[in-house]
Amino acid sequence: MTGHLKADTVVADSKYGTIDNFLACHDEGVKAHIPDLKRAALKRTKSRTIFTDDRFEYDPQTDTYRCPAGKVLKRKSLHTERESIDYGAPKKICVACELRSQCTRNKSGRTVKRHLRQDELNTMRELSRSAESKKDIKIRQSLMERSFARSTRYDFDRARWRGLWRMRIQELLICSIQNIQVLIKHANKPKKTVAAKVNALEAALAGLLSPLNALIQPLGFELSYNKWTDFQRA
Numbered sequence: 001m002t003g004h005l006k007a008d009t010v011v012a013d014s015k016y017g018t019i020d021n022f023l024a025c026h027d028e029g030v031k032a033h034i035p036d037l038k039r040a041a042l043k044r045t046k047s048r049t050i051f052t053d054d055r056f057e058y059d060p061q062t063d064t065y066r067c068p069a070g071k072v073l074k075r076k077s078l079h080t081e082r083e084s085i086d087y088g089a090p091k092k093i094c095v096a097c098e099l100r101s102q103c104t105r106n107k108s109g110r111t112v113k114r115h116l117r118q119d120e121l122n123t124m125r126e127l128s129r130s131a132e133s134k135k136d137i138k139i140r141q142s143l144m145e146r147s148f149a150r151s152t153r154y155d156f157d158r159a160r161w162r163g164l165w166r167m168r169i170q171e172l173l174i175c176s177i178q179n180i181q182v183l184i185k186h187a188n189k190p191k192k193t194v195a196a197k198v199n200a201l202e203a204a205l206a207g208l209l210s211p212l213n214a215l216i217q218p219l220g221f222e223l224s225y226n227k228w229t230d231f232q233r234a
């Protein structure tokens, strides 16, 4: 979303499925195809056999929740930093509730949190579970995850220099190395390991190396290889 490029969809893993990220995407008009981090938390709550927040029904007319025991949870406190409101039933009701052991371990009773922008958050979370989103997430796992993991060997996760144009060079180099590796892998397949193809590939690599080095040498960076399967940073 920087410079002249405008993304209309962000695809990422669940680590990025946070409230802040969903709302930032909402404000930018960008689709967030990201698994929801909160769902993982909900699963953890389920494993402790405690009622999850989705068992509490919100009523926008009265701005209250109704719990599984049918009791009303009203606003209790506002957390400005967290941008959320806590809802709860009176302590004596929770203490006397026969569902209490399934609902809370808190002596003061059960609390449910609601974000100040909960409706927008719900919309973004619902969209993140759409068929289109699931498809993007799946494609990303197979296409990008392995590539990202491999690219960290070449410092993809670390900026060597300051400035976007320098970073662009670094990233293009890393992408080039990965593409060369893909070429090598294809040439290495048994049915394609004929000497002529290997020689042609070696020649192609040698041809690539020179312009790449011309680009990066002013920055004190140089690539070399001793044999065609051993591509290294000098």
Ligand code: SF4
Binding pocket: 067, 068, 069, 070, 071, 089, 093, 094, 095, 097, 098, 099, 100, 103, 104, 109, 110
């Ligand atoms: S413990 Fe409180 S919030 Fe939970 S079900 Fe009982 S009355 Fe409702």
